[in-house]
Amino acid sequence: MSTVTAPGKASGVRNVRRAAWFAGALFWAAFAVLEGVNHGWPAAILALTFFVVPDLAFLAGWREARTVEPGQLPPRAVPYYNSLHRALVPFALMVVYTVTPLNWAPIFAALCGWMAHISFDRALGYGLRTKDGFQRHP
Incomplete structure (x- = not known):
């Protein structure tokens, strides 16, 4: 019995997975907005901040950015990016x-923003990186 899948089937599974991530992204983004509306500016600011913060991991490798191939993340930044x-x-x-018993809504809003960021990345085809800084493929 072979475990190799036909190219069309793998592509279909990938599309379903990306659609599911996109649905999750919309959910988490809407939840972050709802938390911001319900709990004011601190929640909105933290949700937006945590929506952006994961990509600041790129800064860990900014010195080596010119020495890597297009699409490659500098290896120094990979552990930060992946975490x-x-x-x-x-x-x-x-x-x-x-x-x-922790009960400060802006924390939850921030986590919703973080989940929205990860979900949008996965929906757009961006995933974790290999040790060398290239995209892993599921």
């Missing part, structure tokens, strides 16, 4: 926030 782009991290923090 900020793992969906399990903000999701686990949401669970911790939910089950602890």
Whole structure:
């Protein structure tokens, strides 16, 4: 029995996965906006900040940026990029926030913004990086 899939089937699975990530991205973005509307400027500012912060990992490799190939992330920035782009991290923090007595809504809004960022990245085809800085392919 072969485990190799036909190219069309792999492409279909990839499209379904990306559509699911896009639906998640819309959900988390809407939730972040709702938290901002319901809880004021601190929640909105933190949601927007955490929507942008994961890509600041690129700054860790800005000195080497001219020495790498197009589409490659400098290897020095890869651990930072990958840790900020793992969906399990903000999701686990949401669970911790939910089950602890901590009750400051802007924290949850920030986590929603972070999840929205990761989900939009996955929907657009950007995933985690290899040690060399290239895109991993699922």
